Every structure is written in C-alpha cells, then in structure tokens.
Amino acid sequence: MDEGMDPYVHLSYRQIFATISIAPFAYFFERKTRPKLTMFTLFLIFLCSILGVTAMQMTCLIGLKNSTATITTAMSNLVPANTFLLALIFGLEKVGLRSKAGQAKVLGTIMCIGGAMLLSLYHGKVVIGKLGIHWKYSQHNTLGKNNNSHGNFFNGPFLVIISTMVYSLWLIIQPSVNKRYAAPYSSTTLMFFMASLECVIVAICVNHDKTAWSLNPIRAISVLYNLASCLWVANPTLGIGINFQAHDCLDSIP
Numbered sequence: 614m615d616e617g618m619d620p621y622v623h624l625s626y627r628q629i630f631a632t633i634s635i636a637p638f639a640y641f642f643e644r645k646t647r648p649k650l651t652m653f654t655l656f657l658i659f660l661c662s663i664l665g666v667t668a669m670q671m672t673c674l675i676g677l678k679n680s681t682a683t684i685t686t687a688m689s690n691l692v693p694a695n696t697f698l699l700a701l702i703f704g705l706e707k708v709g710l711r712s713k714a715g716q717a718k719v720l721g722t723i724m725c726i727g728g729a730m731l732l733s734l735y736h737g738k739v740v741i742g743k744l745g746i747h748w749k750y751s752q753h754n755t756l757g758k759n760n761n762s763h764g765n766f767f768n769g770p771f772l773v774i775i776s777t778m779v780y781s782l783w784l785i786i787q788p789s790v791n792k793r794y795a796a797p798y799s800s801t802t803l804m805f806f807m808a809s810l811e812c813v814i815v816a817i818c819v820n821h822d823k824t825a826w827s828l829n830p831i832r833a834i835s836v837l838y839n840l841a842s843c844l845w846v847a848n849p850t851l852g853i854g855i856n857f858q859a860h861d862c863l864d865s866i867p
Contacts, residue, residue, distance in 0.1 A: 619820050619825045621815055621816035622820065624670050624671060624816070625816045628812050632806045632809055635798055635805060639798035643798050647796045648794055648795055650794060654790065654793045655803075657790045658804050658807070660786055663808075665782075665804070667812055668775075668779045670776075671812075672775045672779070675768075676688075676776060679769035679772065685773050688774060688777060689773075691774065691777040691778075693722075694722040695781035696784050
C-alpha cells in the first residue's frame with residue numbers, strides 16, 4: 614500500500630486468485646460427494662462471504678493503512694473475546710461463573726479487550742523496549758503517518774475493531790454452513806467467488822482509475838503472498854477447528 618497499490622484492488626485480486634486456486638480441489642475432490650445446495654445454505658455462504666472475507670478484510674486493511682502494524686496485530690486479540698461474547702448472545706456458550714473454566718473465560722475476555730484498547734489508544738511516551746529496533750521502527754513509522762490527524766487516530770483502530778467483530782460473526786455462522794453443506798472446498802469456492810464480485814464492485818465504485826488494476830511484479834507477489842499465508846496456512850487450520858466445532862458443539866442447530 615505504501616507503494617501506491619489501492620487496497621480495494623489488492624483485495625479484489627486476492628479473492629479472484631483464491632477462487633481460482635480452490636476451484637480445482639472442489640471439482641476433483643467433491644464432484645461425486647457434493648450434497649444438494651439449498652437456498653438457505655447459499656444465503657449462509659453469502660453472509661460468510663460478506664462478513665468473513667469482504668467486510669473483515671476491507672476494514673482490516675483500511676484500518677492498517679490508517680494506523681500501524683503494531684496496533685492492528687494487537688487488536689486481532691479481540692477476536693476470541695468478541696467470539697465468546699457473541700456466542701453468549703446467541704446461546705452457543707455458557708459462562709459458568711462458579712467454575713474455574715468460566716472465571717478464566719471472563720478474565721481472559723477482560724484482558725483481551727483491555728490490552729488491545731490500551732495499546733491502540735495510548736499515544737504517550739514509549740514505556741517498554743526503548744532500545745529495541747522494532748519499537749524504534751514502529752515509532753518512526755507512526756511519526757511519519759501524521760498522527761495529529763484525528764481522522765487517522767480514530768479511524769484506524771476503529772476499523773480494525775469492526776474487522777474483528779465481523780470476523781467473529783463469521784466464526785459463529787461458518788460452523789452452521791459446514792454442518793448443512795459437508796463440502797468444504799465447494800463452500801469455500803462459492804464464498805470466495807461471491808467475495809470476488811463484492812470486492813470488485815466496491816473497488817470500481819471507489820477507484821475509477823483503470824491504471825490501478827495494473828499488476829507489476831511487486832504487486833503480484835504481495836497479492837500471492839497474502840493469499841498463500843492466509844489461504845494455505847491459517848485457513849486450513851482454522852477450518853479443521855471449525856469443522857470439529859460444527860460436529861461437536863452445534864448439534865442443537867436445526
């Protein structure tokens with residue numbers, strides 16, 4: 614983004630490449646075992662594409678552009694806390710304050726939210742790691758980003774918080790999709806295909822410059838690296854956990 618690549622275009626290419634990458638697996642591995650796709654399941658996949666891909670990644674990337682990598686990484690710790698709170702609201706989780714497990718959940722939630730908010734909203738002197746090269750580099754970047762702008766000071770962390778909230782909503786909905794439609798490659802392909810259309814529409818509406826869609830080697834590598842790190846490292850591990858959750862914890866969902 615510092616080199617001038619539009620974040621909306623970056624996300625559009627990422628979803629397109631993700632769809633192309635997963636589609637062959639969906640065709641060869643699930644063409645004979647793919648269950649019937651109902652309209653309600655398709656609607657749930659559509660919600661997953663909006664919440665877990667389009668909205669989450671857009672708010673996170675724009676928030677990163679208006680803040681720092683340190684703040685964005687710290688705010689990602691809000692995901693388990695938000696997911697726990699949403700699970701309570703939807704009746705998927707119980708607190709059990711009398712048990713040690715319930716007390717640990719509440720304490721962990723408070724620590725996640727408090728720590729993330731403190732690190733993102735504190736704009737005083739550096740109190741930890743004054744001699745560390747990473748802190749100096751982060752401080753240098755922060756000073757160069759016009760921290761006097763109230764818009765950047767508020768919009769950056771605020772958008773990252775929104776990204777953690779919609780991502781937590783996706784974690785609540787995705788197990789239901791896995792339970793209703795036991796074809797993970799096919800559902801993921803549909804989700805990224807819908808997200809591709811959504812991101813392209815948003816990118817065209819926001820940026821009318823055709824040259825923004827040009828891919829030089831650096832831009833192409835950044836998109837592929839972003840795709841590979843999330844699609845082939847983080848998402849499969851997360852998907853396995855969600856799949857177990859769908860079978861073990863959501864049997865009460867009709």
